[in-house]
Amino acid sequence: MPRKASTLSVADENPAAGGVAAVDRALSLLTVFRKNDGYLSLVELADRTRMYKSTILRLLASLEHYGMVHKSDDGRYGLGEGVVRLYGVYNSAFSQADVIMPVLRALVEKTQESASYHVMSGNSRLCLHRVNSPLPISYRTSEGDVLPLDKGSGARVLQAFTGVKGKLYDQIRRDGVVVLDGDRMPDLAGVSAAVFNAHHEFVGALTLTMPSSRLQPGFKDEVLQAALALSKKFGYTQD
Template sequence: MREPIRPDYEQDRNFATTLARGLSVLRAFRAGDDGLSNAEIAERTRLPKSTVSRLTFTLGCLGYLTQPQRNGLYRPGPTLLAMGHVAAASLSFLDPAEEMMQALADETGTLVLFAVRDRDKLALVRTWRPANVASIWLEVGHRLPIGASSSGLAVLGATTMAEFSGLMADHPEPCPDGRPLSDLRREGHGQLIAQGYAVIGHELRHSANISAVSVPFRSSRMAGPAAFTCGAQDEALPDRTIHQTVGPRLQQAVRQLQRMMGQPETPAWAASPSE
C-alpha cells in the first residue's frame, strides 16, 4: 500500500505564509532554553535572519516575545504564556489524570508522560516523575520523533487513514531503518490489537538506552490520538517488566481515565488499519 500524501497546504492560496513563519518562530523555543538570539532562531526555523529579525520585533511588540535583559536574547512573553495556560486548561482530562498517573509513576518507578502530535513530531505536555527514584529527564515541550519512539508507534497505530494522510503532509522524519511510516503504522496497529500497548523495537529507538511503552488516548478536545507513556533506563525497564507489569498497568490506567471522563472504554484505535 502506498503512503497517502495530502497535497501540501502551503501551496493553498488560503495559506498565510507570514503567519506560519511567525508561529514557527514561537515553536523554536524549548523548555530548557535560556533565551534565543535571532541567529539561533534562524538556525532552528531555517528562515533567513532578516525575516526572523522582523518577526521577532513584531512578536515582541505584541507581547509574544520579550527581551528582559536587552542582551539580544528573546524569551516567551506574557501573551504567549497566557495563551499556553488557556490551551492547557482545554485539556481538562489531565486534571483527573494527575493522581492516577503520579501513582503509576511511583508504583512502576518510571517517568510517565503525555504527548500530543505537534506537526511532524510529538510534544510532551505533561510529565509525572516517580518519588524517591532517579528517572530519565524529559521536560514539558520536549519533542519526540514519531517514527523512532514508543509514543509515536502508539499514535501511528491509532491513526485513521485521514489522520495519517494529514500527518504525512507535515513530512515527518522516516524510520531510522528507512522503512515507510505506513509499515510502522501497521506494526503499531497490530501491537495494539494484540496486547493493548505499543513498544518500539530496539533498532528504531532514538534513545538507545531508554525503554518505553505507550497506550494511545482519544478525547473530543483533540483532533487525533495522543499517547500516555511509561519510560525508564533499560536496566530499570527490561522487556519482561514491560510485558508482565508496566504495559498492562498503563493500559489499565488509561481505561480508568476513560471511565472517569464518562467515555466508552472502546480502544483508541480502529478495528482495521484501512479505516
C-alpha cells in the same frame, strides 16, 4: 417470567460505600444508556439494570422530574436535557491537567518510573504532562518538550492511531499498547498505550519510560490499565 428475588441488580452488586441505595439505583439507570441508543423501552431498562419494572418506574418519575430522562410519545425513555446542562457545566470547568496528572502520579507511584502524556504537534509529538521518576537514575523530560514522531513508544502509538501503515502499527492498533526497548535511544525503554475520548476518538498516548535494565513484563498491563482509566475520565465507555 419475573426476575428472581435472589438476583441482584447492577446497582446492588456494586453499591457506593456509605451511599444511598435508591440513589445508586437511579444513577445506574442513567449509566446503562450507550452510544447510539436513543430511547429505551421499560423492558430494555429492566434487562440492563436487572431491577423490577415497578422500581424502575418510580425512579424514572424522579429522574424525569429533574430533566435527567425524557419520555417519548411511544412510552420509551431517553436521556434528558438535564444531562446536557450538567455536561455543559462540567465541560466549562474541565481541565485536562486535573484529570491527567492524578493518573500519571498514580502510575509513577506504582511503578517508580516516569510517566508522560503525549499528543500530536505537527510533524512532532508534544509532551503535555509529565511526572518524573523519583529514582536517581532516570531519563527526564519536561512538559512542553517537543520530541520526534518517528521513534519511541509514544511516537509509535500516535502514528498507529493516526493511520500510519505497517506491521508494527497494525499490532499496536490491535493491542492498544506497545513495549519498545532502544527504539529512540540505547538503554531507554518505553511502554505506551492509546487514550480515547467519549466519542471513541484517539486523543493521545500515555507513556512510561525507564532504563532498559528496569523494564518489567508487568509494566505493559499497568500502562494499559492506566490509559483505560484516563480514557474513562474523558468519557470513554467500553461497548
